[in-house]
Amino acid sequence: MKKLHFVNGKWSGQHLETINVYNPATQEVTGEVPKGGREEAANAIKAAHLVFPEWRGKTAYERAAYMQKLYLLMLEHKEELAHIMTTEMGKPIAEARGEVEYAASFLDWFAAEAKRMYGKTIPAHVPNKRLQVWKQPVGVVAAITPWNFPLAMLTRKMGPALAAGCPIVMKPSGETPLSAIRLMELCEEAEFPAGVVNLITGSSSAIGAEIMANEKVRKITFTGSTEVGKTLMRQGADQIKRLSLELGGHAPIVVLDDADVEKAVQGAAVSKFRNGGQTCICGNRIYVQSAIYETFISRFSEVVAKLKIGNGLEAGVDVGPLINQAGVEKVDKHVQDAVSRGASLMVGGEPVQDLGPCYYKPTVLKDVDHSMLIMKEETFGPVAPIQAFETDEEAAALANSSPYGLAAYVFTESHRRGIHLIENLEYGIVGWNDGAPSAAQAPFGGMKESGLGREGGEQGLEDFLETQYVSISV
Numbered sequence: 001m002k003k004l005h006f007v008n009g010k011w012s013g014q015h016l017e018t019i020n021v022y023n024p025a026t027q028e029v030t031g032e033v034p035k036g037g038r039e040e041a042a043n044a045i046k047a048a049h050l051v052f053p054e055w056r057g058k059t060a061y062e063r064a065a066y067m068q069k070l071y072l073l074m075l076e077h078k079e080e081l082a083h084i085m086t087t088e089m090g091k092p093i094a095e096a097r098g099e100v101e102y103a104a105s106f107l108d109w110f111a112a113e114a115k116r117m118y119g120k121t122i123p124a125h126v127p128n129k130r131l132q133v134w135k136q137p138v139g140v141v142a143a144i145t146p147w148n149f150p151l152a153m154l155t156r157k158m159g160p161a162l163a164a165g166c167p168i169v170m171k172p173s174g175e176t177p178l179s180a181i182r183l184m185e186l187c188e189e190a191e192f193p194a195g196v197v198n199l200i201t202g203s204s205s206a207i208g209a210e211i212m213a214n215e216k217v218r219k220i221t222f223t224g225s226t227e228v229g230k231t232l233m234r235q236g237a238d239q240i241k242r243l244s245l246e247l248g249g250h251a252p253i254v255v256l257d258d259a260d261v262e263k264a265v266q267g268a269a270v271s272k273f274r275n276g277g278q279t280c281i282c283g284n285r286i287y288v289q290s291a292i293y294e295t296f297i298s299r300f301s302e303v304v305a306k307l308k309i310g311n312g313l314e315a316g317v318d319v320g321p322l323i324n325q326a327g328v329e330k331v332d333k334h335v336q337d338a339v340s341r342g343a344s345l346m347v348g349g350e351p352v353q354d355l356g357p358c359y360y361k362p363t364v365l366k367d368v369d370h371s372m373l374i375m376k377e378e379t380f381g382p383v384a385p386i387q388a389f390e391t392d393e394e395a396a397a398l399a400n401s402s403p404y405g406l407a408a409y410v411f412t413e414s415h416r417r418g419i420h421l422i423e424n425l426e427y428g429i430v431g432w433n434d435g436a437p438s439a440a441q442a443p444f445g446g447m448k449e450s451g452l453g454r455e456g457g458e459q460g461l462e463d464f465l466e467t468q469y470v471s472i473s474v
């Protein structure tokens with residue numbers, strides 16, 4: 001059945017051309033959505049703009065109550081939401097359930113944070129003035145989200161926007177609009193005022209063009225590629241639109257020779273193979289100090305060889321299909337390039353045609369180096385390339401040799417070495433003996449070409465607020 005747009009509290013888009021949504025596990029059509037364009041985007045922005053005074057005028061406690069209601073509805077419908085995500089993008093059902101909880105946690109946490117949106121009083125330099133800093137919502141927000149975390153990337157943007165008092169217009173990825181639409185049905189049930197939450201599907205270029213040209217949109221929050229992020233920055237320049245950009249990553253995992261090897265192996269496996277390696281913060285390059293290089297590789301290969309690949313709906317599956325065939329082709333290109341330049345295959349190294357066109361075996365490559373594509377580009381797939389290093393300084397230099405700076409991982413039992421290394425890493429997020437650092441209450445975002453701003457944590461809310469300085473003469 002064709003799902004619809006949620007604009008101004010109503011379902012619309014019946015008359016529009018339809019786009020099919022495919023299940024990458026089976027290639028079956030799993031749903032249909034309208035192909036919206038500029039007009040639909042403009043309508044959604046207008047609705048958001050009209051309701052802005054009402055939404056910002058509510059107390060933080062009132063806004064939080066709506067958000068809490070949505071949070072509870074998401075948890076109540078966890079199984080259904082997880083099932084939709086698995087069938088539209090392939091992640092194993094256990095991970096999808098985890099994502100529903102993670103996604104809901106942004107609403108819960110920002111609902112509470114709304115009540116802590118403090119301003120400031122500054123001591124005045126003269127007796128007859130009172131100097132204050134007030135916080136104001138930035139205005140209508142437009143969110144553009146990716147397919148790899150269909151729900152969490154929406155709520156990580158909705159949470160702070162709604163808490164701050166900003167209505168939001170969302171454009172989910174064309175690959176994963178179905179869970180987003182189900183989320184809108186829950187928003188309807190939570191009875192947000194019409195226009196506060198809007199969602200349109202369709203042409204990225206047309207919807208993007210309207211969002212960027214429309215003066216009513218004051219802030220863009222985007223998760224996706226660095227290339228698109230740069231385009232949005234250029235397009236936003238004319239109106240000085242506020243931007244939060246969570247862009248590409250190429251995360252290094254550094255394992256020092258005093259690491260607890262088992263902890264490092266498990267942490268690296270979680271970081272690398274979560275979501276089939278299709279995570280902006282997943283480990284993409286593993287550097288292991290020479291003294292434990294062979295031990296680490298042998299144990300890591302054992303763990304990876306046991307990962308079960310298959311349709312994410314089946315029990316016990318660890319790695320589902322990649323999002324599409326282009327994803328498989330990119331992964332295979334990286335593996336073939338590495339092998340042709342001298343890397344050794346320890347595990348995997350090929351697509352699994354018997355399961356369908358979107359599956360790739362979890363793969364471990366040994367003895368990679370920086371001449372190989374896989375060490376320069378984000379792979380976005382289940383491949384772990386491993387390189388040896390000698391000194392901590394060399395590890396930092398290898399880790400930093402990328403234009404990206406989103407996440408890095410360090411495994412060491414030494415506080416001294418860990419602190420020195422991490423202080424030298426140009427990365428916005430670091431997991432120290434931890435392969436899964438994400439949390440709603442923590443600032444998520446990158447340095448260098450990995451983005452601007454932070455999502456989650458108190459910084460996440462700050463990015464949706466304007467600072468207004470008020471000087472009062474008394």
Ligand code: SIN
Pocket residue numbers: 148149152223246278279280281438
């Ligand atoms: C991402 O891939 O950007 C999201 C990962 C996360 O939130 O942990």
